[in-house]
Amino acid sequence: MIVEMLHRKGLRSEHMYTAGFASIGLSVLTWIGSNRYEAFxxxxxxxxxxxxxxxxxxxxxxxxLALAQYERADDEEVRRTKVPDDLSHI
Incomplete structure (x- = not known):
């Protein structure tokens, strides 16, 4: 699964959101720069x-969004399998 591979490589949902907003800005800058060059x-x-x-x-x-969902599911799995410290003597 691609999302799992991205997560293992260290990419998180915040990285993808940042890339999304950066691509919006880059889109505007590309359009402005290209528009000026092409006028000439x-x-x-x-x-x-x-x-x-x-x-x-x-x-x-x-x-x-896919990574956020994967991260949330991964966190829930860790919480389910972790034994609380006060119950470890049982």
Whole structure:
């Protein structure tokens, strides 16, 4: 499972959420930069660059949600298997 592999590699939901917000900002910057450059070159594709980079955000947010769900399930499993200190003598 991809989510489990990402979790084992050290990626957490917060990392994916940060990447999602960063890709939104990068989308705007890419569109602005491309729009300025293409005005001089006479090419009309700035909107395509902005949309291309902007499509990354939903993927990152989706992975963030999947990792958050995996982390929550992992935490619950650890809590279920852990023996409280006051009951360890039984």
């Amino acid at each position: 070159a006479g090419v009309d594709r700035a909107d395509r660059w902005g949309i291309f980079v902007g499509e990354w955000a939903p993927t990152f947010f989706g992975l963030g």
